[in-house]
Amino acid sequence: SVVRYCLPLLSPQVMGGSSVLNYMIYNRGHYRDYDQWELLGNPGWGYRDVLKYFLKLEDMTIPELARDRTYHNVGGPVSVTYIPWHTPLASAFLEAAQLKGGWLNDYNGATQTGYSYLQVTMKNGTRWSSNRAYLGPIRDRRTLHVSKQSVVTRILVDPVTREATGVEFVRDRRRRVVRARREVIVSAGAINSPQLLMLSGIGPREHLQEKGIPLIQDLAVGYNLMDHVSAGAVLFLVNQSVSLRAERILDSHDDYVDYIAYHTGPMSIPGGCESVGFVDLKDPQNRDGWPDLELLFNSGSIISEPTLRNNFGIDEALYQKMFAPVEGRDSWMPLPMLMRPKSKGRVMLRDRNPLRKPLIYHNYFQYPEDLDVLVDGVLRTIELSDTPPFQKFGSTLHKTPVPACASKGFGTREYWRCHIRHFPFTIYHQSGTCKMGPRSDPNAVVDSRLRVHGVGRLRVVDASIMPEIPAAHTNAPTYMIAEKAADMIKEDNGAPM
């Protein structure tokens, strides 16, 4: 059966983009992710090449990790640390995982599988966004111009030379144009970069024809949309006041003081996420495994904070039936996450109006094996909940079924398949829609130097160029792409490196 589900997506219109509102999870991905990029026809993107840029961006402030100078660096612009404060449930998760055969690991080190407290992009307990890391330090540079409150509506491409010459944008309701002396670099993210290219005549021929946009270059822009979807609304109740609950934190003078004065306490935990496990389901004991499943431990759940159900697009009637009866209880929620999806979606134009949001089809469970990874994730988490570290807190699975799935028998694989199709939470890792690849790849939009195929003086530099989504939260990989692009741009323009 097809479950149609609309997920609210966030569109961060701020300096620093999604890094200003993301969960700050710092994660590089597996070496095979990047070796695969290279194998797909992208020279220079193998792990041995990109590791240099991951190191360049990093300022590792966790002393025991910083000592590993092969995989970590200090002094880069992006500060990385552990969250300064933890609930006892986060430790229970790590202890439970070890009792079930897991191991602790630095998931940004030589190998990725295993369990850990989250490494996050924070400094002194506060968010360290791309804006603070990269733009703050150079804000007075005379060559840096930022136009705030501006929306780019089109890339200007000379139809004769087929070269980008500048961009058109709107500010204060006025159309403006800025010309590029060297090249135009599009970094509008995996939803808006393809939108901008298509509005400018670079995209799939038929789609542009249908929208009445003159074609400049026929390319598979908008295809190859990937994300890390997770199994939402699987929650466990506990019988002690050990989880994060919004009203308890907001009523607590101590929690305010802890955060405002010392940047610690429950308020320093980004979105309730505290610890994580990476699992290669095909070979779970392999310490060098390539994870297809992530278990993201959350020390609260959709009943802990009133806005969460809206963020996750949960139907109000369903919420009232399934979850309202346990509101006010302490709880935790794993987010089993699909790390290497086979299913791919597409971004399309709604119409020619650049101010209207494009259409986004995630196509999450096109391949049933994608859904099966999440079912395995849910079953593993139930096993963790049954271990003594969680039983100390009386952890029990909340067993009210999704009404439409009840006939499958609560707890069976069939039931969880149905449940997950009702609650596919996005982790907001949209990527891949301006795919990097050689000209021979019919889905490629940019080449391995991130230049748009068939259009001169135009590059795309953001999460949209990922040919395959890495087994990683996508912020650090996007920083890596930007660092590498900066070197390529300098090189191509004869600037000193």
Ligand SMILES: Cc1cc2nc3c(=O)[nH]c(=O)nc-3n(C[C@H](O)[C@H](O)[C@H](O)COP(=O)(O)OP(=O)(O)OC[C@H]3O[C@@H](n4cnc5c(N)ncnc54)[C@H](O)[C@@H]3O)c2cc1C
């Ligand atoms: C809620 C949320 C939580 C996340 N949590 C994590 C996490 O914990 N860890 C992690 O690694 N990743 C996380 N991510 C993903 C990560 O933040 C993104 O993958 C990464 O920031 C992508 O960077 P980007 O430059 O490709 O796009 P974005 O960060 O989306 O930046 C694009 C920018 O372009 C601007 N823009 C778009 N269109 C136009 C236009 N027409 N004119 C002018 N400006 C435009 C946007 O306003 C935005 O500022 C999260 C994302 C979200 C939304």
